[in-house]
Amino acid sequence: MNIIMAFMSGLTMSAGLIISGMINPQKVIGFLDVFGHFDPTLAFVMAGALGVTAIGYRLLANSKPILCDSFDLPKKNQIDAPLIGGAVLFGIGWGLAGFCPAPALVGVGIGLPKAIIFVIAMLIGMFLARKFLNSK
Amino acid sequence: MDISYVHGLIGGALIGVAAVILFWFNGRIMGVSGITSRILAKPDRDYWWRLAFVFGLMLGGLFAQIKFPVKVVISASGWELIASGFLVGVGTVIGSGCTSGHGICGMARFSKRSIVATIVFMSAGVLTVFFKKMLGI
Numbered sequence: 359m360n361i362i363m364a365f366m367s368g369l370t371m372s373a374g375l376i377i378s379g380m381i382n383p384q385k386v387i388g389f390l391d392v393f394g395h396f397d398p399t400l401a402f403v404m405a406g407a408l409g410v411t412a413i414g415y416r417l418l419a420n421s422k423p424i425l426c427d428s429f430d431l432p433k434k435n436q437i438d439a440p441l442i443g444g445a446v447l448f449g450i451g452w453g454l455a456g457f458c459p460a461p462a463l464v465g466v467g468i469g470l471p472k473a474i475i476f477v478i479a480m481l482i483g484m485f486l487a488r489k490f491l492n493s494k
Numbered sequence: 495m496d497i498s499y500v501h502g503l504i505g506g507a508l509i510g511v512a513a514v515i516l517f518w519f520n521g522r523i524m525g526v527s528g529i530t531s532r533i534l535a536k537p538d539r540d541y542w543w544r545l546a547f548v549f550g551l552m553l554g555g556l557f558a559q560i561k562f563p564v565k566v567v568i569s570a571s572g573w574e575l576i577a578s579g580f581l582v583g584v585g586t587v588i589g590s591g592c593t594s595g596h597g598i599c600g601m602a603r604f605s606k607r608s609i610v611a612t613i614v615f616m617s618a619g620v621l622t623v624f625f626k627k628m629l630g631i
Contacts, residue, residue: 368550378505444589449618483583
């Protein structure tokens with residue numbers, strides 16, 4: 359059952375990414391281009407997503423998940439060097455091509471060769487970074 | 495108002511619905527980079543739902559392509575895609591999240607770490623686009 363709901367969640371998210379236009383890297387680069395041809399669409403996407411998620415999380419705060427015993431939330435709350443350094447690297451990569459993980463995965467489903475190249479490089483990066491973190 | 499802003503708001507709300515589904519039923523945060531990168535680790539009991547989530551994302555793209563093809567413009571060159579994909583992969587694992595995990599889910603629960611991460615990666619993205627244009631690459 360939790361496999362089906364995760365699938366539904368992924369499917370819903372891909373619909374959201376397609377309708378919002380966020381699978382188009384050009385829209386993302388447009389948002390980041392604040393000193394040039396600024397395209398504010400991503401701000402509307404964030405507003406819609408944050409609004410629904412914040413309300414949903416708030417309403418569920420005092421309950422339990424339907425399919426398991428408790429909510430699994432990140433335990434860390436310190437601002438540390440890996441958080442900042444990782445976010446810098448991610449931001450540079452994001453600005454370079456306009457892709458972040460979710461839209462790129464939808465792009466693979468669409469069958470875009472460039473999205474496939476991006477995702478393969480991303481998986482290699484993820485694999486090596488996990489290996490590096492585990493070795494420490 | 496530009497119609498693409500309305501689409502942005504509606505699509506964004508759907509992304510929120512997806513985050514609430516995963517939280518309400520599975521009790522999990524919808525962080526796409528974390529879900530994807532952990533599939534590469536040794537399989538544990540969370541392996542199958544993670545795979546199903548990624549499969550849902552990709553199948554959504556396939557459905558859309560069959561029913562109402564979307565036009566996607568990717569201007570990045572092959573090397574740019576390889577470099578950016580690698581940086582996104584490394585950065586999201588080290589920084590424990592991406593646009594969905596930090597930017598949406600983390601900020602929606604007012605996590606200090608996620609708010610800082612989102613400000614940092616957005617700024618890095620803005621600077622990257624700026625310098626890329628300035629240098630003409």
